[in-house]
Amino acid sequence: MSRSLRHGALAATAIVFSIASLAACGAGNDAATLQVRPDSAATTSGDISVQNANLITQPERDAEGPAVVSATLFNNGTQKQTLDTVSLPGTSASVKLHAAKGSGPIEVPAGGSVVLGGKGNASAVIENGREAAKNGSVQNVVFKFSTTGEVPLGVLVVPATSFFTGFGPSSLPTAPSKPATSPSNTPSGSATAGAGQPGSESDTDVPGDGESGVPSQD
Template identity: 40%
Template sequence: MSRSIRRGAVAATLALALAPLAAACSSGTDAATTQLKPDSAYTQVGTIKVQNLSLVTGDEGSGLVSLGGALINESDKPETLKQVTLAGAAAPGTMKGQDGATSITVPARGAVYLTGEKGGPSVTFSGAPDATAGKYVDVTFSFSTVGQTKLGVAVHLPEDHYEALKPSSSPSAAPSTPSAPATTPPASAPATGTSASPPATGAASGAPESGGPTATGTATAPATTPAANSSSRPPASNEPANS
């Protein structure tokens, strides 16, 4: 077989092998390469798109889980996210919206991003021990107008680009303990009271100066006896005239 015939056979074989791939690439937006789905969860309810959802755990044993994602409003009116629940959590998620609101409002033709940014909107769940990394847990969104939607969301460890979403524990009440030492200074009050009491006893016993050497407890007795004797002697002052 000549060299030119062998080249023609190889070209024909390659053309047959590449024909299915060429057909897939030429099918526009329906091509298989455009049908790949991201790892993060997404859904749509009415005019609200919920995209790029992920759950991120807190410290081991804390039971805290935070929600990350994007809420996109395709309506001409604002939409309010009233509640978010996590399957197995002790309570609905704690939401922090704009200006300290307990709900999150998605503006008309706008979006809200849950990225873990300090001071930004957030959703945090507590008491969720079953939400461990590698699992999918159902999350339910309740909106004011379009209603509810539920979907499974993957749980991740707070690592790499998920680290910013790590939920933090609420501040403890430990800073209030320093007030305890402030109560100890009144304990010095009895010391000042005892120092004030000796002058008071000294004034009571200081009527006669001769009583100074005696104990303060007995000083009151001598003070009363002279008075008693002087009151009993008025008749005796007249006796020298008889002698």
């Protein structure tokens, strides 16, 4: 094969690959590029790095229940730190922190990491999720650590669907309905225990004061 033919073959091959790549990008919901997890917020302050941060709401738009802040917290320092608070500036929502085990603080070990959200992990729960920002918007979140202090960043608000299903909140349990009052087991008008029962003495059978119940002897 001549040099010009070889060059032509290489050029044709490059064009085929380019077309294939463009086709994959525009192939719709089944395109490989759409299977990549969406970008999430990340920032670094001092020894602390916050990555994959999102505010995840209920999967249904109008569902009542909590929301959560999901993130991975990295401690690049030589001393452990605790996550003291997570707050949402500009809202009245409060965030409750829960360690993965026990009731102590959420500790980020030196040279280690902690995941917020997901089964078996620590959690940052917004009890009234409706007070959080709307899906698709960006909400400011401030993580406050024991040594590094406040680490603010803007996170995307997303529903607990698709990639975020396993990290989202659970719906609040429905309060059980009040059971109907059952009738008393004691029939109406029945005698109280010990009165008129077999083997018991009624008031009329009890001797009066000073009486022995034994006939007197003249």
